[in-house]
Amino acid sequence: MSENKEIQQKKADPEDTPIIRILGMHKWYGEFHVLRNIDLNVRRQERIVICGPSGSGKSTLIRCINRLEEHQKGQIIVGDIELTNNLKNIEKIREEVGMVFQHFNLFPHLTILENLSLGPIWVKKVPKAEAVDTAMYYLEKVHIAEQAKKYPGQLSGGQQQRVAIARSLCMKPQVMLFDEPTSALDPEMVKEVLDVMISLATEGMTMIVVTHEMGFAKSVAHRVLFMDYGKIVEENEPDEFFNNPQHERTKLFLSQILH
Amino acid sequence: MSEVLSNNNNSIHDDADNVKPPIASVGIIGWIRHNLFNGPINSIITLAILYILWKVVPPFVNWAFIESMWTSSGAECQQADGACWSVIYANFRFIIFGFFPHDQQWRPLVAMILLVTLLLCSQNRNNWKKSLAYAWIIGLVIMGLLMKGGVLGLPPIESSQWSGLPLTMLLSVFGMVAAYPLGIVLALGRRSTMPAIKSLCVIYIELIRGVPLISLLFMSSVMFPLFLPEGLTINKILRAQIAIILFTAAYVAEVVRGGLQAIPKGQYEAAEAIGLNYYMKMRLIILPQALKVVIPPTVGVLISAFKDTSLVVIIALYDLLKTTQSTISNPKWMGFSAEAYIFIALIYFVCCYAMSSYSRRLERELDK
Ligand SMILES: Nc1ncnc2c1ncn2[C@@H]1O[C@H](COP(=O)(O)OP(=O)(O)OP(=O)(O)O)[C@@H](O)[C@H]1O
Ligand SMILES: [Mg+2]
Numbered sequence: 001m002s003e004n005k006e007i008q009q010k011k012a013d014p015e016d017t018p019i020i021r022i023l024g025m026h027k028w029y030g031e032f033h034v035l036r037n038i039d040l041n042v043r044r045q046e047r048i049v050i051c052g053p054s055g056s057g058k059s060t061l062i063r064c065i066n067r068l069e070e071h072q073k074g075q076i077i078v079g080d081i082e083l084t085n086n087l088k089n090i091e092k093i094r095e096e097v098g099m100v101f102q103h104f105n106l107f108p109h110l111t112i113l114e115n116l117s118l119g120p121i122w123v124k125k126v127p128k129a130e131a132v133d134t135a136m137y138y139l140e141k142v143h144i145a146e147q148a149k150k151y152p153g154q155l156s157g158g159q160q161q162r163v164a165i166a167r168s169l170c171m172k173p174q175v176m177l178f179d180e181p182t183s184a185l186d187p188e189m190v191k192e193v194l195d196v197m198i199s200l201a202t203e204g205m206t207m208i209v210v211t212h213e214m215g216f217a218k219s220v221a222h223r224v225l226f227m228d229y230g231k232i233v234e235e236n237e238p239d240e241f242f243n244n245p246q247h248e249r250t251k252l253f254l255s256q257i258l259h
Numbered sequence: 260m261s262e263v264l265s266n267n268n269n270s271i272h273d274d275a276d277n278v279k280p281p282i283a284s285v286g287i288i289g290w291i292r293h294n295l296f297n298g299p300i301n302s303i304i305t306l307a308i309l310y311i312l313w314k315v316v317p318p319f320v321n322w323a324f325i326e327s328m329w330t331s332s333g334a335e336c337q338q339a340d341g342a343c344w345s346v347i348y349a350n351f352r353f354i355i356f357g358f359f360p361h362d363q364q365w366r367p368l369v370a371m372i373l374l375v376t377l378l379l380c381s382q383n384r385n386n387w388k389k390s391l392a393y394a395w396i397i398g399l400v401i402m403g404l405l406m407k408g409g410v411l412g413l414p415p416i417e418s419s420q421w422s423g424l425p426l427t428m429l430l431s432v433f434g435m436v437a438a439y440p441l442g443i444v445l446a447l448g449r450r451s452t453m454p455a456i457k458s459l460c461v462i463y464i465e466l467i468r469g470v471p472l473i474s475l476l477f478m479s480s481v482m483f484p485l486f487l488p489e490g491l492t493i494n495k496i497l498r499a500q501i502a503i504i505l506f507t508a509a510y511v512a513e514v515v516r517g518g519l520q521a522i523p524k525g526q527y528e529a530a531e532a533i534g535l536n537y538y539m540k541m542r543l544i545i546l547p548q549a550l551k552v553v554i555p556p557t558v559g560v561l562i563s564a565f566k567d568t569s570l571v572v573i574i575a576l577y578d579l580l581k582t583t584q585s586t587i588s589n590p591k592w593m594g595f596s597a598e599a600y601i602f603i604a605l606i607y608f609v610c611c612y613a614m615s616s617y618s619r620r621l622e623r624e625l626d627k
Contacts, residue, residue, distance in 0.1 A: 066531075066532055068528050068531060068532065087536075091534050091536060094531065094532060094533070094534040095534040097532075098532070098533075099528075099529075099532040101525060101528065101529065101532075103525055105523075105525035105526060105528065105529035106529070107526065107529070107530075107544055107548075108548070109547050109548050109551070109625075118533070118535075118543060119533035119534060119535070122535060122539050122543065123533065123534040123535060123539075164529075167533065168532075168533070171533055171534065
């Protein structure tokens with residue numbers, strides 16, 4: 001309740017119009033109702049963690065934001081562009097919204113450098129030399145510049161995921177979406193990826209992160225959302241969310257993953 | 260300096276490094292044992308094959324090389340026991356150039372050399388630049404002029420006189436070069452989300468694959484002209500060429516579709532997520548991977564397309580096979596079909612082998 005008020009107060013501030021607005025959004029896969037009446041505003045520089053049981057629709061929700069999945073009802077507005085079937089708008093939004101996948105999805109036939117510079121060169125029409133500079137800058141940033149000439153298959157999982165993050169950053173997005181970025185990684189590599197995400201957060205990137213890394217949620221998130229059966233069941237600041245969950249299902253979920 | 264260091268680092272391996280493999284597992288004897296006589300069944304098979312080779316090879320060598328005639332007349336050949344390679348020697352220019360006027364046969368020869376040179380230059384991917392494209396355009400124009408004539412004092416030659424190897428090369432090279440991109444477009448169309456385009460491509464592919472090439476060639480030469488308005492004729496070679504392209508493209512399309520299906524969904528999504536549009540996504544991300552996966556079956560399709568060009572004999576085009584056949588139906592050279600067929604089989608083999616070894620090289624180069 002108090003949370004809602006807070007958001008509305010923030011909304012009144014013109015500096016702080018939400019960068020993502022989702023209003024009464026529904027999605028079906030055929031007959032199957034995956035997302036039910038989702039309302040979500042994301043402020044600029046806000047960091048949101050989404051958690052919930054498997055199959056609850058977390059991936060589907062963030063994939064709707066850059067139109068990898070189509071919603072059937074309600075509105076999704078990114079910046080000032082509404083997502084419709086208009087292809088031009090979809091491409092514009094995808095330039096603004098970066099996405100990092102669970103399985104990295106690097107392009108195996110291209111070098112790391114080419115993976116990074118491809119988007120800027122082709123989508124943003126940046127001159128090649130400049131795109132390469134940008135790529136190297138972000139590779140430095142994720143501590144992997146020395147691998148620029150290699151192919152993705154020659155890197156470890158953690159390195160690949162950092163490259164994938166750098167690839168998204170090269171497009172200079174306003175928002176970054178992360179779909180379980182660490183869950184395909186061996187445990188010893190999780191930290192190197194989380195560290196990169198934390199440094200992104202401290203630079204003020206707007207982030208929506210689906211993850212089960214509760215440590216990350218506690219230290220980085222402004223808000224934690226709990227989803228179940230395609231609904232946002234509960235949302236709160238991390239402290240409140242973890243120490244004082246309101247719903248039975250949230251309590252059950254937390255008791256399962258925290259032990 | 261660094262060597263010393265690395266030696267030190269590897270000192271643990273020193274003992275194991277110096278052990279030599281047991282004698283019986285290396286060298287010629289080791290190889291024979293390992294590959295030919297490992298176990299009773301393999302030994303029996305090896306012996307059986309040796310026996311068959313013993314029965315077949317010496318008589319063949321005898322026929323082909325020892326008792327054979329190379330430059331004699333047909334009548335002399337009839338007396339001899341061995342192969343009559345003279346049939347090729349005496350009819351070489353007809354087999355290769357067919358009805359192209361005798362004193363002008365240097366023209367298709369130059370055209371073919373030009374074509375082969377261009378193909379060889381295009382082999383190396385480092386040469387794939389703008390200049391190569393210009394070289395092809397200029398080369399094609401020159402080849403066309405050489406074949407057709409009518410300029411620069413070259414007497415014009417009717418395309419009905421184009422025959423033999425130049426015709427086979429024309430039909431197969433342009434058939435393959437045009438069918439490949441068309442096949443890719445059809446494969447993309449078949450996977451399109453737009454129902455109209457998709458069903459069009461499905462119908463096309465299934466229709467074409469449902470009929471033999473021979474019937475397409477027949478249609479192109481017999482039925483198709485009936486639909487053309489009075490007075491308009493399309494060159495017979497061109498019609499056959501189009502039939503071959505349309506036919507091959509349908510097969511290429513199915514092979515490429517298989518490649519597209521082999522690319523994980525994540526690649527499409529990652530490409531979309533960085534904002535690539537459909538064209539860029541396919542051109543930069545999906546097709547380079549998909550086409551590489553299907554290099555072996557694609558080359559299979561192209562090789563069989565190459566060999567299938569010989570079916571144009573049924574619409575009375577004189578390709579390499581047909582000129583050979585007419586040579587051996589000449590009473591003077593009756594009875595030497597084996598020699599003639601071995602000769603053109605060799606020509607076909609060299610071309611097909613070149614294609615398949617190039618494809619293997621390409622695969623290796625792309626494999627990183
Ligand atoms: N393409 C699809 N077609 C039909 N159903 C789908 C499709 N993709 C996902 N679903 C279903 O939608 C539901 C939500 O899927 P989603 O991937 O969003 O779950 P999730 O919360 O991300 O789960 P996880 O934690 O396992 O990743 C699941 O029940 C899934 O089976
Ligand atoms: Mg998921």
